[in-house]
Amino acid sequence: MGVERIIEEMKNKNIAPPEKDRIQIFVACLGDAAQTQCLKILNDLQNAGIRARGAMGKSSMKSQLKTADKLGADFCVILGDVEMREKTAILRNMKIGEQENLPLDEVVKIVAEKYPPEKRDQYSLGE
Numbered sequence: 217m218g219v220e221r222i223i224e225e226m227k228n229k230n231i232a233p234p235e236k237d238r239i240q241i242f243v244a245c246l247g248d249a250a251q252t253q254c255l256k257i258l259n260d261l262q263n264a265g266i267r268a269r270g271a272m273g274k275s276s277m278k279s280q281l282k283t284a285d286k287l288g289a290d291f292c293v294i295l296g297d298v299e300m301r302e303k304t305a306i307l308r309n310m311k312i313g314e315q316e317n318l319p320l321d322e323v324v325k326i327v328a329e330k331y332p333p334e335k336r337d338q339y340s341l342g343e
Contacts, residue, residue, distance in 0.1 A: 240267045241261055242310075243268060245280075246277055251272060257270075266337075267337060269287065280292075285310055293305050294308060304318060
């Protein structure tokens with residue numbers, strides 16, 4: 217199928233092209249255990265169609281939050297040594313600055329609920 221036909225089909229089905237450069241969720245982490253969990257959360261969010269990015273370097277939390285803000289993230293999931301010990305994550309609303317603690321095993325589910333299917337990237341291989 218040619219690109220023109222794909223675009224026409226997307227228009228017919230009211231499918232908006234993905235907003236590649238704008239992310240919805242940024243995952244910030246400090247510490248080795250948090251980095252491992254960060255990769256899992258990023259993978260799960262992206263598989264759910266959420267545009268998510270994360271910081272995998274050794275940057276400070278302040279620097280990572282600045283990056284999240286610069287990228288226009290709606291929310292930031294924050295993971296550190298304390299969160300790993302307590303099996304929690306912090307979800308920070310980047311627009312208003314409010315934060316809430318979430319159970320680590322429910323982060324992806326709770327974040328995904330904030331984005332209805334029409335706000336997610338939807339790809340189907342083989343169609």
